[in-house]
Amino acid sequence: xxxxxxxxxxxxxxxxxxxxxxxxxxxxxxxxxxxxxxxxxxxxxxxxxxxxxxxxxxxxxxxxxxxxxxxxxxxxxxxxxxxxxxxxxxxxxx
Amino acid sequence: xxxxxxxxxxxxxxxxxxxxxxxxxxxxxxxxxxxxxxxxxxxxxxxxxxxxxxxxxxxxxxxxxxxxxxxxxxxxxxxxxxxxxxxxxxxxxxxxxxxxxxxxxxxxxxxxxxxxxxxxxxxxxxxxxxxxxxxxxxxxxxxxxxxxxxxxxxxxxxxxxxxxxxxxxxxxxxxxxxxxxxxxxxxxxxxxxxxxxxxxxxxxxxxxxxxxxxxxxxxxxxxxxxxxxxxxxxxxxxxxxxxxxxxxxxxxxxxxxxxxxxxxxxxxxxxxxxxxxxxxxxxxxxxxxxxxxxxxxxxxxxxxxxxxxxxxxxxxxxxxxxxxxxxxxxxxxxxxxxxxxxxxxxxxxxxxxxxxxxxxxxxxxxxxxxxxxxxxxxxxxxxxxxxxxxxxxxxxxxxxxxxxxxxxxxxxxxxxxxxxxxxxxxxxxxxxxxxxxxxxxxxxxxxxxxxxxxxxxxxxxxxxxxxxxxxxxxxxxxxxxxxxxxxxxxxxxxxxxxxxxxxxxxxxxxxxxxxxxxxxxxxxxxxxxxxxxxxxxxxxxxxxxxxxxxxx
Numbered sequence: 001x002x003x004x005x006x007x008x009x010x011x012x013x014x015x016x017x018x019x020x021x022x023x024x025x026x027x028x029x030x031x032x033x034x035x036x037x038x039x040x041x042x043x044x045x046x047x048x049x050x051x052x053x054x055x056x057x058x059x060x061x062x063x064x065x066x067x068x069x070x071x072x073x074x075x076x077x078x079x080x081x082x083x084x085x086x087x088x089x090x091x092x093x094x
Numbered sequence: 095x096x097x098x099x100x101x102x103x104x105x106x107x108x109x110x111x112x113x114x115x116x117x118x119x120x121x122x123x124x125x126x127x128x129x130x131x132x133x134x135x136x137x138x139x140x141x142x143x144x145x146x147x148x149x150x151x152x153x154x155x156x157x158x159x160x161x162x163x164x165x166x167x168x169x170x171x172x173x174x175x176x177x178x179x180x181x182x183x184x185x186x187x188x189x190x191x192x193x194x195x196x197x198x199x200x201x202x203x204x205x206x207x208x209x210x211x212x213x214x215x216x217x218x219x220x221x222x223x224x225x226x227x228x229x230x231x232x233x234x235x236x237x238x239x240x241x242x243x244x245x246x247x248x249x250x251x252x253x254x255x256x257x258x259x260x261x262x263x264x265x266x267x268x269x270x271x272x273x274x275x276x277x278x279x280x281x282x283x284x285x286x287x288x289x290x291x292x293x294x295x296x297x298x299x300x301x302x303x304x305x306x307x308x309x310x311x312x313x314x315x316x317x318x319x320x321x322x323x324x325x326x327x328x329x330x331x332x333x334x335x336x337x338x339x340x341x342x343x344x345x346x347x348x349x350x351x352x353x354x355x356x357x358x359x360x361x362x363x364x365x366x367x368x369x370x371x372x373x374x375x376x377x378x379x380x381x382x383x384x385x386x387x388x389x390x391x392x393x394x395x396x397x398x399x400x401x402x403x404x405x406x407x408x409x410x411x412x413x414x415x416x417x418x419x420x421x422x423x424x425x426x427x428x429x430x431x432x433x434x435x436x437x438x439x440x441x442x443x444x445x446x447x448x449x450x451x452x453x454x455x456x457x458x459x460x461x462x463x464x465x466x467x468x469x470x471x472x473x474x475x476x477x478x479x480x481x482x483x484x485x486x487x488x489x490x491x492x493x494x495x496x497x498x499x500x501x502x503x504x505x506x507x508x509x510x511x512x513x514x515x516x517x518x519x520x521x522x523x524x525x526x527x528x529x530x531x532x533x534x535x536x537x538x539x540x541x542x543x544x545x546x547x548x549x550x551x552x553x554x555x556x557x558x559x560x561x562x563x564x565x566x567x568x569x570x571x572x573x574x575x576x577x578x579x580x581x582x583x584x585x586x587x588x589x590x591x592x593x594x595x596x597x598x599x600x601x602x603x604x605x606x607x608x609x610x611x612x613x614x615x616x617x618x619x620x621x622x623x624x625x626x627x628x629x630x631x632x633x634x635x636x637x638x639x640x641x642x643x644x645x646x
Contacts, residue, residue, distance in 0.1 A: 025187035032180040033362055035354040041347060047315030051348045055179045056402055063395035066186045070388045073190075080623075 014076040021076070024069040028062040096430075098252035105439025106251065106446065113292055113447050114276075158243020158449040160401050162422050163510035168408025169416075169424040170508075171326040171345025173353050174573075176405055180361035182398035188365050190391040194384040195531045195622040196375070201631045202621040207459075208375060208527050209467035215530050217613030218538035219471065224545050225523045226467035229372040230493065232520035233460040235504075235512040236371065237497035240449035240456075241271070242422065242509035245501070247442045247449075250426035264502075271494055279487050293451050296444035298400070300429075304441070305403040308432050312413050318406070321413035323347055341563045352581060356573050359585040360514070367517040367587060370524055372459035373452070383626035422509060453494070461490035504569045505561050514572035515556055518587040522548035522594050531622065534615055540601035548594030555586045 031037070032055070041049040048056070160178070167175030196211065205211045208229065213222035245264070312318055326345035336342040344350075349357045368374055378387060411424035414431060418424050429441045465485040470477050477485070500512055526541040561570030576584045605612075624631050 025190055029184045029187040032183045033358040035349060035357050036351075039348050039351070039354065044319075047317075047319060049319055049347055052176070052319075052402075052406070055176065055183075056399065058180070058183055059395045059398050059402070062183050062186060066190055066391050069187075069190060070391065073388060074385065077623075081625075084620075084623075 012079075014079050017072050017076040021069045021072050024065045024072075028065040032058050032062065096250060096252040099435045099438075101435040102430075102439040102442065103251055103253075105436050106443045109292075109296065109440070109443035110446065113450070116292065157452040158240045158246075158445065159510065159513060160404050161445045161448060162243040162246055162425060163239055163508070163513065164401075164405045165408035165411070165425045166421040166508060167510060168322075168405055169411050170408075170421040171322075171329065172343070173346045173349040174357045174360060175408065176402075177357050177360040177364070178405060179398060179402045180358070181364040182394070182401055184361060185365040185368060186391040186394055189369060189394075190388055192528050192531055193369060193378055193387045193391075196527075197378060197384045197387055198624040198631075199531070199617055199621045200379050201626070202624050203617065206379065207372060207463045207466055208370065208523065209463060212526055212530065213467070213471075214616040215534070216526070216538040216541070217615065218542070221526060221538050221542045221545075222467055222471070224542055225526060226463045228519050228523050228545070228549070229370075229463045230460045232516040233371060233373065233456045234493060234496040235500045235516040236373075237453045237456050237494060238500035238504075238506075239509040239513045240453040241497055241501050242506050242512070243449040244446055246420070246422045247426055247445050250423055250430060251442060271498075275491050275494060279490070293444065293447045296440065297448055300441045300444045301400045301404055303437070304407065304429065304432075305400075308407070308410050308414075308428070311432060312410060318409050318413045319347065322409040325412050336563070343562050353583065355576070356583045356585065359588040360572070363521060363585040363588040363591070364514070364517055366524055366591070367521040370520045370527060371456070371516075372463050373456040375459070385625070420507060422507070453497075457490040457493045457497075458486070460493045461486040461488075464489040505567065507561070508571075511569065511572050514585070514587070515569065517585075518552040518556055518572070518590060519549060521587040521591045522552065524591060525595055525598050534612070535602065536598055537602040537605040537610065538613055539610065540598045540605055543601050544594040544596075544598030547597045548590040551593055552586050552590035555590070559586075 038051055038054040040051060043050055045053045164175060164178045199205065199211060199214075203210070203214055205214065207226065209222040209226040212225050213219065216222075309315055309318060326347065330337065330344050330346075333342050337344050369378070407425045407428060408421075411428040414428055416424050416427045416431065418427055426442065426445070430438045433441065465477075465482050469485045470482060474481065504512060504515075506512065522545050525536065525544060529536055530541075555574045556572065557568050559569065559571045559574060561567040564570065572586055573583045574586050574589070576582045576589055
């Protein structure tokens with residue numbers, strides 16, 4: 001998950017951000033697989049049994065989590081890259 | 095047998111021809127300097143932005159799979175039929191995590207296929223070969239599903255299906271495929287990319303009309319779910335003896351507890367498998383930057399939402415009283431019944447083209463695998479770019495014929511089982527590819543052994559699954575009892591994957607203890623984070639491709 005872990009010594013660390021990204025994504029990937037949570041026909045909504053409308057509801061929720069993760073990762077990646085660039089200019093060539 | 099409706103057929107043919115002409119014109123679109131170069135033909139020059147990439151990935155999701163195969167499961171009262179929705183939901187977080195890394199390392203090293211990456215990462219020709227062969231093999235039944243989709247549409251329109259000889263029955267299928275093959279052959283990935291716009295526009299119109307108009311006509315969602323429930327309950331009551339004897343499966347709206355793992359494992363297994371397919375990766379690698387991928391992961395829900403509504407067309411067919419022997423004909427029959435002929439023609443065109451486009455993308459990607467990782471790696475190491483492109487074009491035809499073999503040779507009453515069989519195979523490349531993106535801990539030979547065991551277990555287990563009510567038949571489904579459990583059924587692909595992983599871990603420990611050479615890693619950690627504009631990115635000259643740099 002820590003796709004762009006910063007080099008040691010880089011400040012401020014983006015690690016907390018990456019952890020949040022990881023948690024957001026893990027929730028999105030695991031909850032839809034917990035079938036026992038939603039294997040019921042009731043309560044129905046607009047004619048849809050619970051089983052069906054709940055899964056439709058999961059789509060925007062997981063999408064929202066993923067979008068949030070995207071925004072956070074965009075920011076963290078930019079900071080990681082800035083830190084790496086700084087380090088490589090002071091620390092020699094690749 | 096249905097009579098031909100000429101209005102319907104004319105509209106269908108109009109769109110079909112439109113798409114074919116566009117395919118030929120596509121070779122001129124954003125014309126690249128050299129289309130004879132494999133990179134150009136197969137990856138469209140890798141310059142696609144968010145919008146085009148979104149359409150391309152959509153092309154992988156809205157196929158005959160969504161229009162025909164999944165609704166057929168619901169029509170038949172299969173309790174796990176709706177798994178396609180959680181499948182596409184858990185897909186976004188999964189894509190988000192590993193695909194950007196794959197994009198980066200591929201662009202740094204000029205990798206066009208997963209096997210390229212494996213060879214660079216693990217320095218192992220046999221492992222790369224295993225990945226390449228699996229990709230080609232697994233793509234065939236997936237294309238086969240698309241073929242079944244076209245076949246079903248043509249049959250409902252009254253074309254084909256008549257006569258006793260298999261030739262008379264399948265001629266329309268061969269015609270459709272000849273057209274597909276011709277434009278794929280002439281213009282590569284650009285053809286499906288451009289056609290995806292037409293296809294997706296058609297599909298969105300059809301879906302939106304269908305999911306608003308049909309429920310109103312049928313009296314609302316209450317009535318639709320209610321009729322499906324009544325129909326399934328009366329089936330269960332009428333067939334109580336057969337169900338008790340195991341000769342028939344009970345029907346229902348919601349999976350019973352014993353099928354929870356089946357439902358979840360089908361969703362998870364399918365999601366993990368999707369981006370192991372060479373065609374999915376082609377679309378990803380064709381995107382312009384790694385951010386495009388993550389943005390897309392958040393944009394995909396528009397697709398899943400409609401996928402779910404489309405799946406429910408299966409229940410609508412039950413509610414509308416559609417009676418068909420082949421459940422896959424239920425949705426086309428429903429559309430024909432509910433819509434005026436001209437709109438039914440539009441809908442059938444959407445389904446038909448929706449099957450053709452992914453079939454084109456899949457066959458191109460499988461052909462790329464062949465050319466780079468088998469032909470050029472073993473058969474003709476000195477191949478010129480023109481020879482490579484020629485090989486890819488030929489093999490993309492061969493793969494399509496391989497798909498025909500699957501349609502004709504395996505039970506195709508529920509074509510989704512063909513796609514799920516492909517998933518059983520392709521998922522066995524997951525440990526090497528995805529874990530390989532993060533770590534070199536796994537030993538190359540341990541991964542190879544894990545792959546072999548997973549393939550053997552998965553294939554054998556799938557072979558033993560009987561079609562319900564047909565003892566002694568094979569490849570009748572994708573679920574099997576999970577080892578060490580009494581009656582928990584799960585998707586074979588995921589069980590095989592776990593076995594694969596266990597073998598890989600145990601043997602890695604053994605090989606490491608024995609100090610078996612692990613090979614040299616040609617990648618460095620920074621490769622997995624590189625983005626467009628970075629040093630080395632898009633320099634495709636690295637080692638494999640000593641040809642023109644693609645134009646942007």
